[in-house]
Amino acid sequence: MKNTMFSKKGFTLIEILIVVSIIALLAGIILVGLGGTRARGRDSRRIVDLKSIQNGLGLYYVKNNSYPTDYSDIITAGLGITKLPSDPLDSAKGYLYVACDNGQSYVLGAALEAKDPADKIFSDSDKLAFTGKTCNPWAGTCDAPNYCVSQ
Numbered sequence: 001m002k003n004t005m006f007s008k009k010g011f012t013l014i015e016i017l018i019v020v021s022i023i024a025l026l027a028g029i030i031l032v033g034l035g036g037t038r039a040r041g042r043d044s045r046r047i048v049d050l051k052s053i054q055n056g057l058g059l060y061y062v063k064n065n066s067y068p069t070d071y072s073d074i075i076t077a078g079l080g081i082t083k084l085p086s087d088p089l090d091s092a093k094g095y096l097y098v099a100c101d102n103g104q105s106y107v108l109g110a111a112l113e114a115k116d117p118a119d120k121i122f123s124d125s126d127k128l129a130f131t132g133k134t135c136n137p138w139a140g141t142c143d144a145p146n147y148c149v150s151q
Contacts, residue, residue: 050109
């Protein structure tokens with residue numbers, strides 16, 4: 001009768017520790033595997049940010065017939081733009097912008113985490129962004145890891 005009162009109905013401490021260890025091991029493997037995916041996500045965000053800034057620059061050009069000397073000027077230009085995107089990894093870091101040809105063109109760029117020039121993410125980067133322009137802040141390179149858009 002005593003044996004039935006104290007029968008095991010739960011898990012032992014060892015069993016719980018083994019299960020927690022297995023879960024922690026699997027979680028670690030998954031997080032390491034997702035590191036590259038998170039970097040690609042940040043790179044995609046940078047490219048979307050550049051396209052967004054490019055839209056604001058287009059509005060600025062329509063209003064002023066030239067591009068600003070600093071892309072942050074589109075905030076104070078009365079275009080309804082109140083905030084500019086920042087780098088997803090370092091919010092204090094901005095994007096490279098330089099106005100060229102007396103404000104009639106520009107090059108806007110970001111340094112991506114992807115390093116392989118054959119990576120598909122670089123497929124629509126303007127590799128010839130500085131060709132025929134009076135500006136050259138990256139020594140003329142818009143190849144990996146730099147991504148450029150220009151006008």
